[in-house]
Amino acid sequence: MKSTELLYSKSLIDKSGEQLKQKGAQDIELEEAWEALSNWRAYHAMPLDTFAKVLKTRVKKASNSGNFIVAQRLKRAPSILLKLQTHKTMRLSAMQDIGGLRAILDTVDEVYNLLDLYKGSKSKHSLFSLDDYIQEPKADGYRGIHLVYKLSKAPSLFLEIQMRSHLQHIWATGVEVFGTLKSSSFKSGYGDQKWLEFFSVLSAVFSLKEKVAVVEKYSHFSKAQLLEKAGKMIKDLQVIEQLSIYTALYKISSGGSARGRKGNYSLILLDSINNTIKVTTYGAGQIDEATSAYLNLEKKYFKNDNVNIVLVNSGDIKKLELSYPNYFMDTKILVRNLSLIVMEGYL
Numbered sequence: 511m512k513s514t515e516l517l518y519s520k521s522l523i524d525k526s527g528e529q530l531k532q533k534g535a536q537d538i539e540l541e542e543a544w545e546a547l548s549n550w551r552a553y554h555a556m557p558l559d560t561f562a563k564v565l566k567t568r569v570k571k572a573s574n575s576g577n578f579i580v581a582q583r584l585k586r587a588p589s590i591l592l593k594l595q596t597h598k599t600m601r602l603s604a605m606q607d608i609g610g611l612r613a614i615l616d617t618v619d620e621v622y623n624l625l626d627l628y629k630g631s632k633s634k635h636s637l638f639s640l641d642d643y644i645q646e647p648k649a650d651g652y653r654g655i656h657l658v659y660k661l662s663k664a665p666s667l668f669l670e671i672q673m674r675s676h677l678q679h680i681w682a683t684g685v686e687v688f689g690t691l692k693s694s695s696f697k698s699g700y701g702d703q704k705w706l707e708f709f710s711v712l713s714a715v716f717s718l719k720e721k722v723a724v725v726e727k728y729s730h731f732s733k734a735q736l737l738e739k740a741g742k743m744i745k746d747l748q749v750i751e752q753l754s755i756y757t758a759l760y761k762i763s764s765g766g767s768a769r770g771r772k773g774n775y776s777l778i779l780l781d782s783i784n785n786t787i788k789v790t791t792y793g794a795g796q797i798d799e800a801t802s803a804y805l806n807l808e809k810k811y812f813k814n815d816n817v818n819i820v821l822v823n824s825g826d827i828k829k830l831e832l833s834y835p836n837y838f839m840d841t842k843i844l845v846r847n848l849s850l851i852v853m854e855g856y857l
Contacts, residue, residue, distance in 0.1 A: 513556040514797060518546045520603040520665055527602030531594040544809060550602065551584050552801040554609030554669065557661055558582050561669055562611055562823070568631075569613050572623035577676075579614040581833035583822040584801070587808040592695075606638070606658045607670040612833070614679045618644060618720050621673045625655055628671075635659045638668060644678075647725040650706065651713025652685075653678045677716050677847075684844045685709050686836035690782050691756050693815055708743045715740045716847075718857055733857055741852050750848050757839040759785040775800040776830050778837045779807060780818040787838055789830070 518526070526543035559582075566580050585608045594600055615621050621644070628637075638660040647653045655673040660666060674682070685697055688709075694701030714728040714736050723729075728736060744750060763786065775792040777800060792800040804821045811817040822834055831838045850856040 514549065514552040514801070516553045516665065517549050522546055523550045523603045524601045527590075527594050531591045544805060547587060547590065547602065548801055548805040551587075551590075551608055552797060554584060554667060555797045555801070557663065557667070558584070558609040558611065558669060559823075561609075561659070561671070565611055565613055565671065568624055568627045569615065572620050572627055573615055574620060574623075575616045577616050578620075579829060579833050580611070581614075581822060581829070582609070582611045583820055583834075584609060584804070586818070586820050587805070588812065603665070604668070606668040609667070609669045610672065611669065612672045612674070614674050614676060614833075616676055618675050618722055621655060621675050624673055625657075628657060633659070634662045636662075645723050647713060647717065647723060649710070649725065649727065651681065651710040651725050653681070653713060653717065653722075675720060677720060680844050680847065681709070681713055681716055683836045684712070684841060687753070687757065687839055687841055687844075690780065690818065690836070690839070691752065693782070704743075704747065708740075708747060708749070711736065711740050711743060715851060715856070737851065737854065737857065741854065744848050744852050750845055750852070753841045753845055753848075757841055760787055760839045761785065762787045762789065762838065764789045764791070775821055775823050777803055777807070777821050778819065778834070780837050780839070781816065782818075783816045 523546050526540075526546035529540055529543045530547060562580060562582050569578050569580055570576075572578075585605075590602070590605065590608065593605065594602065613621075613624060615624065636659065638658045639656075640658075641656045644653050644655060653674070657671040657673075659669050659671070661669065688705060689695055689697055689701065692701060692705065694705075710725055710727060714724045714731065717724045718733055718736065724731075724736075731739070774794065775797065777790045777792070779786075779788040779790075781787075790803065792803075800821055804819065807819045811819065818837065820834070820837060822830070822837075831840060835841070847856070
């Protein structure tokens, strides 16, 4: 793919980030700030593709079953600005996950196989941070391993690699789908406390299933206690019923001329009011067109919490829904797991 030329200095990029998070994203005077954010984000696309090729090679070595998914995405503008607002001293040019890669493997052992391959390899890029949320789950129940690399290219930028097991991915998908259904950012810790507690309990059950560390809040619970609590919450909150009813309403439409080809970018628009999912695809050499369309849609729907937009690359359009089931409201596997918990046949 062709690389995107960086048109702005880092100081102007940081200034743009400050303007957008403070003055209101639809201020007409902020047009240049929007363009700077978009250009800086698109600048991550080429190194992201390079990292993805290496990741795919290593995932094949780490996987015993050959059943894995590798995907990549450019971070959504609302998420970028929320992060800038939450972390007051953060600069846009230093944000570590604007370019993100994700590897989903069958088991926790395979995840650690992949981690060992990265630890044992030499790179001209420096490993900036490593967070193991499998050994030490986040308080909300999130699990996975995050690597952040600082690239050697100038001007420097960061890329993040997330490694998850299939079960950890199912959990994260559930959090995002319910966040969409409830118009709350459960992923960021906002929303109904009962639902937040449910996902923390569910994470603990999944951890027992995988025989790894349980979120600290429930580490003293027995297996029977956890299963009983999870089963009761599934019934009381009517989790399965809500998923089955609401997610079945969504209709998918597609557009673009590059469907079916490898190396595609897919622009996904999830509208939770009209229950529609629109996917527009772009070829590997159309990154500038894709990021321009991405920005225009984000500006159009910026104040609409019922519309989510993201630009992703799953390598093969056929794997798109498997890579990002949260954007397709696909929770079939989650429902299957919840049903087994309720029937007391899970562990």
